[in-house]
Amino acid sequence: DTAVSQTPKYLVTQMGNDKSIKCEQNLGHDTMYWYKQDSKKFLKIMFSYNNKELIINETVPNRFSPKSPDKAHLNLHINSLELGDSAVYFCASSQGQGPRASGNTIYFGEGSWLTVV
Amino acid sequence: KQEVTQIPAALSVPEGENLVLNCSFTDSAIYNLQWFRQDPGKGLTSLLLIQSSQREQTSGRLNASLDKSSGRSTLYIAASQPGDSATYLCAVRPANRGSTLGRLYFGRGTQLTVWP
Numbered sequence: 001d002t003a004v005s006q007t008p009k010y011l012v013t014q015m016g017n018d019k020s021i022k023c024e025q026n027l028g029h030d031t032m033y034w035y036k037q038d039s040k041k042f043l044k045i046m047f048s049y050n051n052k053e054l055i056i057n058e059t060v061p062n063r064f065s066p067k068s069p070d071k072a073h074l075n076l077h078i079n080s081l082e083l084g085d086s087a088v089y090f091c092a093s094s095q096g097q098g099p100r101a102s103g104n105t106i107y108f109g110e111g112s113w114l115t116v117v
Numbered sequence: 118k119q120e121v122t123q124i125p126a127a128l129s130v131p132e133g134e135n136l137v138l139n140c141s142f143t144d145s146a147i148y149n150l151q152w153f154r155q156d157p158g159k160g161l162t163s164l165l166l167i168q169s170s171q172r173e174q175t176s177g178r179l180n181a182s183l184d185k186s187s188g189r190s191t192l193y194i195a196a197s198q199p200g201d202s203a204t205y206l207c208a209v210r211p212a213n214r215g216s217t218l219g220r221l222y223f224g225r226g227t228q229l230t231v232w233p
Contacts, residue, residue, distance in 0.1 A: 004160075033220075040225070041204070041225060041226055042223070042225055043206070043208075043221075043223040044223070045220045045221065048220060056220055090160060090161070092161075105151065105163045105166050106151070106163070106221060107163065108153075108160040108161040108162075108163075109160050110159055110160035111158075111159070111160050
């Protein structure tokens, strides 16, 4: 059973296109995240949702729009793709946030490799 | 702002060696620290999570320690095997401070190669 699954795994697209990456978790967690790993392998948070509510919105271009239809899903839509958007995008989930959830492990999906040409 | 540094960036050892990976962070106000493993083309697998009140955690051949006051953690791998070859990432979860709620700050990882 895949705990955090994201699709597609690989995506090659042209500049200017709009694309979406979908993420689903079957762990019953109420918090989900999108992280970006750049070409230098540096992982940085983009967004965090708790019970479908946006909690963290890092300094990300507004071409990136997350959508959480329910707490098990967090999709990432990217408009007008640019070359610099090429990266690996990781979805993750955990149970809760804050002090009461500080001991909770964050589980990651296997990543979506986006290449913009 | 929290910064996480991992040393060394890469490590190549023969099978059977005991080794230590280092992680340091600049802000000691953390809730926990987590060590992950990343295999090529794969996601992150959580190895160990240490609460800020704990000093160490063990799982099999892995032992992670935390010295919060000095901003340091080490991951000790005993009797290394070729299957341990991967990138090891350290991440800290800062104490709640508004916009830092729930996020992890990652180091850039240590790429480990264990050869037979």
